[in-house]
Amino acid sequence: MDAIALLDWLLECDVDALLRVDSQRTWTFHASGGDGGEQWRVRVDALSAEECLEKSLRALADHGLVPPRSLV
Numbered sequence: 001m002d003a004i005a006l007l008d009w010l011l012e013c014d015v016d017a018l019l020r021v022d023s024q025r026t027w028t029f030h031a032s033g034g035d036g037g038e039q040w041r042v043r044v045d046a047l048s049a050e051e052c053l054e055k056s057l058r059a060l061a062d063h064g065l066v067p068p069r070s071l072v
Contacts (some may be wrong), residue, residue, distance in 0.1 A: 001053050005071050013065060019052070029051035032059065 003019055010017040022028070029044040029052050042059040046052035052068040057072070 001050070001057075001072060003049065004055060006053065006056075006067060009067050009071055010060075010065075015065065019049075021049070029053070029056040030057075031056070033063070033065075 007017055007019065008026065010031060011056045013033070015031050017031040018029070020028050020030075027046050027049050029042070032040065034040050040063050042056070042063070044052055044055040044059055046055055059069070060066070
């Protein structure tokens with residue numbers, strides 16, 4: 001999966017998102033969206049970028065965000 005393409009798509013969906021790695025090689029994905037009383041947040045931690053993005057897709061789907069197949 002192309003992480004930059006995913007972040008670009010989330011931006012188009014008005015979702016704030018961040019993918020980071022720390023010195024311990026832990027990958028973290030944060031995202032938030034919604035407005036008013038329907039705000040939501042997602043945080044996913046993983047030991048690899050690939051695992052982090054896969055978990056992120058599942059977490060985003062729980063909020064009705066499913067990227068186009070071309071991104072997956």
